[in-house]
Amino acid sequence: MSHGLGRRLAVIFNPVAGRRRPGLVEQVMAAATAAGAVVSLHTTDAAGHATSIARDLARSDTADVIVAAGGDGTINEVVNGMAASGVAEPPPLGMVPLGTANVLAHELSAMGDARRIGERLALAPAQVVHAGLANGRLFTMMAGTGLDARVVADIDPVLKRRIGKGAYALGGLQQILANPGLDYRVTLTAPDGTVSRHRAASCILCKGHFYAGTFVLAPDVRLGQPVLHAVLFTRPGRLAAMTYASAMTLGLLRGRRDVLVLPAIAARIEGPDGEPVQGDGDVIARLPVDISIWSGKLRVVGGA
Structure with a gap:
């Protein structure tokens, strides 16, 4: 310097x-x-x-x-x-x-x-990481729509300050009981250019493998790789949502046939116009949303 x-x-x-x-x-x-x-x-x-x-x-x-x-x-x-x-x-x-x-x-x-x-x-020293982009706004860890995005959109900031993660758990329970019947159309572009189409009750595009602290959604994705992992929860309904939440908490999502984890370099999520899209724990976009890897360079000082 x-x-x-x-x-x-x-x-x-x-x-x-x-x-x-x-x-x-x-x-x-x-x-x-x-x-x-x-x-x-x-x-x-x-x-x-x-x-x-x-x-x-x-x-x-x-x-x-x-x-x-x-x-x-x-x-x-x-x-x-x-x-x-x-x-x-x-x-x-x-x-x-x-x-x-x-x-x-x-x-x-x-x-x-x-x-x-x-x-x-x-x-x-600094290390290079690859951020994601959702309708023009950057995210570093995850972006998605469905149950978690609705929880983020409706969270009470006062309650969040008071009880921390408990506010998200309470919000999640309220959304599950409301049973909104979420249904999204997800188009994914794989790293080799292959395009696939899916239906999901919730979809989260992950840039890192941790979620909501240290829960693991996409075990194999890493910040240093220019790729996203799409986590698709395919079963709708209250029981499925509660099962997914329990499995995530217990580290049992991997291997479930109704949870797809697919590598992607781009995604488009469609559903009811205006549905919230959360990125890094805040609403950063509304449906429909186009998600991709940011072409810019982000360096981060951190790590053990």
Whole structure:
């Protein structure tokens, strides 16, 4: 780095997410500073603010790493801001995991105590990952429609802050009992160009193998590969939905004949127009949706 300083970390902090692990951001910043980094703090004050901060930071060339201090939604905002900057190779992404699920941090083994996180941000090399794209918006871990997207769309943010993952479990139960009879038409393009068509009660396109924390949906997909794995839950109805939820919790999804896991480089999901599409735990699009691999370059500082 020609500026003659340690690595410059620009921390974009979501204080709402920060309530889950109070004091962690300050401790991480102190640890990173002790490891030689130069740290600046940028606090968000509304939804979408992290995107504009990240876009401006990427354009300003004042940060060597842009750090998302929040949950998966904050990371998603930051990544989209960096992509919107127009910079050919924006700074790498760093993470201080403060959210409910922290799926990307688990995927990259980027969890840990404040000292470990701070030292990694200050010193660890960056690795290239391949993000996904849903109707023009980036996601890092997963995008999908069906039961989980409806839960995300209807989640009570106050309840989420209060009971964390329990809010998703409660929302899932409410959606199952409502039994909306979900039915989606999914067109997949495989890595070899083969096109296949499917019907599903829920469909999730995975970029990483973890889901909702450390549950595993697509065991063989990895962030470093430019491919998605489509997870298709083919049986409709309340009983099927409860069976799928139980099987996921117990790690028993693999091998089920009514759950298809198919590699894809692109997907189109159709169903009732306007149905929500969740990406990284937030609604990022509405049906119909086209999902593919982003052609840009995303680098991430993290991992053990």
